[in-house]
Amino acid sequence: MDIRIICCGHIGIMHDSSGCSSTLRALAGTSVPHLHFPGMPMYYFHVRDLEPSTDEYGEEFPNDDAAWKHATGFAGEVMKDIDGRFRPGQEWSVEVTDEQKQVLYRIEISSRQRK
Structure with missing residues (x-):
């Protein structure tokens, strides 16, 4: 149906x-x-962190700018919800690809401790 x-x-x-x-x-x-x-068009949002996650389903957006806006909002929500679990030396990223699996954008967040 x-x-x-x-x-x-x-x-x-x-x-x-x-x-x-x-x-x-x-x-x-x-x-x-x-x-x-x-x-x-379809866009895919692949997350890389301690447990990498490949987006197999994707999301539809009218254009690249709309996919970028979604990626930045998603990254902000993830960081907001980490609640102290993101530790020095860790990295997190979301990679946005198009239907041909070409990388359009990558948002990277990393941390390090300075002595």
Whole structure:
């Protein structure tokens, strides 16, 4: 079953057999089907830290600037939620790739202790 949704002037189709959209999952607080807007490019957000995570599902955004805005907001939320667990000598990054897996952006956060 498909459900049509209108968001930001685009008509999307929600498929109940696909992976989960992290943005919708965060908004709903649960697992939600992937929302597909035909013609919108896919972007992938790969996190590198103590436990690297490869984004297999991706997110759709109208352009690179919108994907960058999402990446910076995501990085800010992650750092806000670390709550003292990020230690000197650790590194964290999020890498944004396009549909062809080409790296568009990389946000890196590192820490070190100075003596």
